[in-house]
Structure formats: structure tokens, C-alpha cells
């Protein structure tokens with residue numbers, strides 16, 4: 001979502017004649033788009049601001065901005081910690097940027113943080129997309145779930161869906177421009193449309209509409225909330241040939257007591273049922289997840305339930321993190337239950353080891369199978385051209401070819417599996 005926001009910010013800035021530079025020393029305007037999901041990312045943002053603050057001492061004309069979740073959450077602190085910052089704008093204020101830029105260009109110090117998003121048609125603003133093959137389309141922003149460890153409902157606000165016609169128009173334009181993949185984004189993508197009070201506006205129906213757009217392209221959607229995955233969504237994924245058979249469904253813990261403490265609205269058993277329903281429907285599907293090690297009060301036995309779940313569910317890949325206390329959250333206040341740092345990081349190490357093990361197993365299942373891949377990049381190794389691609393089920397596949405190019409769909413027979421990727425050869 002942050003990367004997508006950055007593309008939108010770059011598009012808006014281009015209206016003012018700003019051109020992106022790879023060399024920050026050449027820049028007249030520096031903006032850091034921040035994430036506050038874990039303390040480490042927030043710390044990195046402040047450290048980057050410090051570097052830019054020093055640069056500004058020798059080049060006072062430089063304008064420095066900060067946006068995203070750290071800006072939204074820390075608005076009162078930023079000025080104290082980094083008084084040289086010219087512009088602070090929150091997650092709800094991106095589309096006010098044209099006016100904000102004019103003000104900082106007139107040497108005003110600006111802080112634009114609101115809790116009410118600016119309602120506009122996002123298609124009225126230019127987007128400078130970084131990737132020439134895959135385009136991100138945010139369809140819903142914010143979250144109503146209030147998982148006890150998560151800061152997102154406080155920084156991104158409550159759920160707000162974009163109108164289906166606006167999304168379809170953006171998708172049509174993207175396909176006309178030559179993109180081969182669209183990824184629908186949302187903190188909880190399955191909630192799409194619930195705020196419209198129209199039972200026909202759902203993620204499933206949006207997929208059906210997008211699937212009708214002419215052209216050779218595919219559709220992904222992230223992130224799914226386990227108990228919000230409906231039978232209709234699974235049916236839509238099955239009906240629509242352009243929709244990738246890939247589900248990212250964060251489980252967070254394999255223990256039902258911890259899930260309750262996290263305020264996740266499902267039990268371990270319910271999660272297992274969802275996974276088996278999807279696996280029964282799509283034989284080559286890939287299911288990935290997210291897990292937290294060392295949530296407050298988690299016992300060793302409860303942590304072991306997570307390792308067991310990853311094994312039993314044969315998850316294809318998981319994002320993992322040690323629990324990081326966040327401001328405003330309920331779990332952040334459970335200080336008496338915090339797990340000591342060494343225990344937390346030791347659990348994370350075991351979680352990562354389990355993840356590596358199941359990833360390799362998952363990849364090995366594909367040896368001998370033919371996957372349809374989309375070429376995303378080209379590299380050269382030992383005089384040979386290697387194409388880096390991604391299969392419909394999100395597996396990364398490398399193969400040798402001087403015949404195909406970035407943006408081509410190719411059938412590849414898998415010949416070798418490693419932990420994080422597959423290797424194959426063209427199957428004509």
C-alpha cells in the first residue's frame with residue numbers, strides 16, 4: 001500500500017515539474033513515506049530524516065517532507081525531533097498535496113494530518129508506476145478489525161472502499177497502457193464494498209467485472225482476512241480465468257487462545273477449514289500467511305502450535321516478525337505479559353527455520369509440473385540470458401531464454417526447486 005501511495009505521490013509531484021532522481025544529493029525535495037507496523041521501520045524513518053537534516057544545513061533550499069503512518073501517528077513529535085522538516089502529511093492527505101506543495105514552495109512549514117480522508121476520484125491524478133508489468137490498484141483503505149497488536153486502524157482509519165466504476169476505469173486504462181498484471185490492494189481486501197450498503201458490491205463481483213476487461217492479463221488481490229473469505233469469493237476465483245490461484249491469508253498464530261488475545265475473529269480450526277476449502281477447490285493453489293512470534297503472554301507450547309500449524313497446513317510461504325509493541329494498541333499496554341526479547345527472537349529464528357523448511361517442500365511439489373509464468377525481469381549470467389518470472393500461484397521461476405521478453409506469458413516446466421524459487425525450461 002505504501003509503494004502504491006508513493007507512486008501516486010510521484011504522479012502528483014510530476015504536475016509541478018518535479019522529476020525523480022536516483023541521487024538524493026541532487027534533490028530539491030525529499031519525501032520519506034513511512035511505515036509504523038513495527039518499531040524498526042519507524043526508527044529507520046527518523047534516522048533517514050536525520051541524514052537529510054544534515055544535508056539541509058549545507059543546502060538550506062532543500063525541502064524535506066514526511067508522510068505515511070509514522071507521520072499520521074507521530075505528528076506532534078516530528079517537529080520536536082526534526083524541526084527542519086518542511087512538510088508533514090498523513091495517510092488521509094495525499095490528494096491535498098498540490099495545495100501543500102505550493103505552501104512549502106512559499107517557505108511555509110506545513111503539517112496536514114486529518115482523520116477524515118479527502119474524498120476524490122483518484123483517477124483525476126497521475127500515477128508514476130515503478131513496475132512496467134504489474135500495477136497496484138488500492139480498492140479499500142483502512143481497517144475496522146482492531147487486532148490488538150496492530151496500529152493500522154489508528155493510522156489508516158476505518159474502512160473506505162473506492163467506487164467499483166472508478167476501479168474498473170483505472171484497470172481499463174492500465175491494461176490499455178500495456179500492463180500485464182493488476183494487484184488489488186487493501187488492508188482487508190475481503191471487506192471491499194461493505195461500507196456501501198449494497199450487497200452487490202463485493203470483492204467477488206469486482207473480480208467478475210475486472211475479468212471481463214479484454215486483453216491478456218491477470219488479477220491478484222491482497223490481503224485476505226481468514227474468516228471474511230466467502231464461498232462466493234472462492235467461486236469467483238474459480239470462475240474467472242484471469243484471477244490468480246493465490247491467496248495470502250495471515251493466520252498470525254496457530255493457537256486459538258492467542259488468536260482470541262489478538263482479537264482475530266477465527267479459531268485455529270476455522271482457519272484450517274478455510275485452507276482446506278481452498279486447497280480442495282484449486283489443486284495448484286499457493287497459500288501464504290503471516291505469523292507473529294512472542295505475542296504478549298504466548299507460552300512455549302502455544303508457540304509450538306504455530307510451528308505445528310505451518311507444517312500441517314503445508315503453507316507455501318509466510319512473512320514472519322517478532323511481536324513489536326505499538327502505540328495506541330491494546331497489546332502494547334500488556335506490558336506485564338511482554339515476552340523477554342531473547343526468547344522472542346529465539347522463537348522468531350525457529351519460525352524462520354520452519355518457514356524455510358516448508359517453502360522448500362512446497363517448491364519441490366512443482367518439479368515436473370508446467371506453470372504459466374509472466375516474465376518480470378531479465379538478467380545475464382555467464383553469457384546466458386535468464387528471465388525472472390512469477391507463476392500464476394506467485395512462485396518465482398527463473399529460466400533461460402533469448403526468445404521471450406519482459407511482459408510475456410510463457411509455459412515453463414519446473415526442473416529444480418530451491419527454498420525461495422524454482423528453475424525451469426520452456427515448454428512449447
Ligand code: SF4
Pocket residue numbers: 143144145146147150151152153187188225
Ligand atoms: S486485519 Fe490486518 S490491518 Fe486490520 S487490524 Fe488486523 S492486522 Fe491490522
